[in-house]
Amino acid sequence: MVTLQSKWRYLVMLLAVQLVVMALLSREGNQRRVSYFFRIFRKTEHTASPPHGHNGTSGGDVYANLSAPARSAAREDLPYCPRKSPLIGGPIRVTFPSGLTLSGVERKNPLVTRGGRYRPPDCEAKHRTAIIIPHRNREHHLKFFLYHVHPFLQRQQLDYGIYIIHQAGNYTFNRAKLMNVGFREAMREEDWDCLFFHDVDLIPEDDRNSYTCETVPKHAAIAMDKFGYKLPYKMYFGGVSALTPLQYLRMNGFPNNYWGWGGEDDDIGIRVSLGGMSISRPSVNIGRYKMIKHKLDTGNERNPERFNMLAKTRQTWKLDGMNSLDYELISREYRQLYTNITVNIGTEEGLHPTPKSAAPADARIPTSSSTKKEKQANAAGKKTPDH
Numbered sequence: 519m520v521t522l523q524s525k526w527r528y529l530v531m532l533l534a535v536q537l538v539v540m541a542l543l544s545r546e547g548n549q550r551r552v553s554y555f556f557r558i559f560r561k562t563e564h565t566a567s568p569p570h571g572h573n574g575t576s577g578g579d580v581y582a583n584l585s586a587p588a589r590s591a592a593r594e595d596l597p598y599c600p601r602k603s604p605l606i607g608g609p610i611r612v613t614f615p616s617g618l619t620l621s622g623v624e625r626k627n628p629l630v631t632r633g634g635r636y637r638p639p640d641c642e643a644k645h646r647t648a649i650i651i652p653h654r655n656r657e658h659h660l661k662f663f664l665y666h667v668h669p670f671l672q673r674q675q676l677d678y679g680i681y682i683i684h685q686a687g688n689y690t691f692n693r694a695k696l697m698n699v700g701f702r703e704a705m706r707e708e709d710w711d712c713l714f715f716h717d718v719d720l721i722p723e724d725d726r727n728s729y730t731c732e733t734v735p736k737h738a739a740i741a742m743d744k745f746g747y748k749l750p751y752k753m754y755f756g757g758v759s760a761l762t763p764l765q766y767l768r769m770n771g772f773p774n775n776y777w778g779w780g781g782e783d784d785d786i787g788i789r790v791s792l793g794g795m796s797i798s799r800p801s802v803n804i805g806r807y808k809m810i811k812h813k814l815d816t817g818n819e820r821n822p823e824r825f826n827m828l829a830k831t832r833q834t835w836k837l838d839g840m841n842s843l844d845y846e847l848i849s850r851e852y853r854q855l856y857t858n859i860t861v862n863i864g865t866e867e868g869l870h871p872t873p874k875s876a877a878p879a880d881a882r883i884p885t886s887s888s889t890k891k892e893k894q895a896n897a898a899g900k901k902t903p904d905h
């Protein structure tokens with residue numbers, strides 16, 4: 519009985535001491551330390567969760583190891599995120615769940631806010647990255663892209679935003695000009711320190727593929743499954759690339775005049791070196807991407823002029839690019855998982871061509887280099903099979 523009483527006494531004394539310490543710490547000026555103290559506990563919770571797949575074979579689940587919603591108060595009290603995110607694992611298992619819907623993806627990403635924006639809930643991000651995606655008629659790919667990329671970026675503890683740049687109308691697709699529009703519209707909204715120019719059909723397969731910028735332009739999609747996970751050729755700059763605003767402007771952005779498939783990415787690669795910069799790349803075991811299989815789209819036939827144009831990049835890059843960009847913003851919608859920017863980028867004849875010259879390119883550009891199968895698919899207006 520006596521021992522029980524003394525045990526209680528000790529317990530009460532211990533609690534009293536703790537209360538006094540907390541009261542002292544909570545006094546004005548010490549509040550930051552108190553919230554830091556609590557955050558340490560929360561952080562331990564995150565890092566203690568099972569490490570995201572690192573076995574190099576099957577890969578981890580794409581929704582493993584995400585931040586829990588924050589319970590702390592003011593953002594200004596948050597410490598900077600660590601240099602290396604503790605949430606990052608290794609290879610990711612890329613899957614295409616059947617029956618996936620955008621609202622399903624929204625439910626899996628409760629911390630993503632209107633416009634496809636995210637900030638780590640428990641620390642101040644060190645990097646602010648905008649993802650720019652050229653788009654038309656690829657809603658099916660977009661759904662899988664968002665399903666994979668949102669948790670991937672969250673594990674990197676980035677302050678990020680996803681911008682879909684949607685080409686209005688059915689005139690020939692122009693990937694590079696849409697990227698220029700994306701750059702201008704994203705920078706108008708936020709002071710991003712890095713922009714990722716990203717095809718919608720490429721899914722990163724490794725968490726360590728950092729979506730931050732380097733001191734020189736970065737080509738991230740170095741190892742795609744369709745190329746046997748290696749670079750198809752040394753100067754390849756397609757798929758996914760990342761530039762700071764300064765790097766982008768130093769090469770006058772991307773070309774505006776590549777209508778249809780091919781060559782614009784090679785032009786961009788040449789511009790990097792004409793701008794006096796080199797290209798950085800992640801290693802082949804990290805810059806890995808799975809491409810959602812598809813055929814060439816209707817309205818994006820091969821550009822027969824691409825080789826002639828590439829031969830002239832040295833003469834054209836300073837005249838054509840961000841300094842000559844013209845387009846009409848049709849709408850900007852803040853959807854839950856992305857900002858949708860719809861634009862009229864016009865045609866080769868300008869923003870308001872005469873009806874005759876504005877005919878879709880497949881009616882004007884000879885498709886002699888297209889395969890017979892593609893021509894038949896295009897003629898039938900067939901939807902390209904994919905996942």
Ligand code: UDH
Pocket residue numbers: 651652653654655656691693716717718719720779812813814815816817818
């Ligand atoms: N894109 C669209 N809609 C289109 C065309 C292109 O959204 O109609 C976007 C999309 O983000 C896509 C990107 O532009 O990921 C690049 O276009 P692409 O996927 O057609 O180009 P890629 O070279 O694939 O990656 C072409 C596959 C057929 C190649 C046949 C020639 N070898």
Ligand code: NGS
Pocket residue numbers: 750756779780781782783784824825828
């Ligand atoms: C090159 C194209 C690039 C293209 C790359 C990969 O030949 O635009 O193939 O194409 N350059 C020219 O045509 C000048 S892919 O295999 O992804 O269809 O990105």
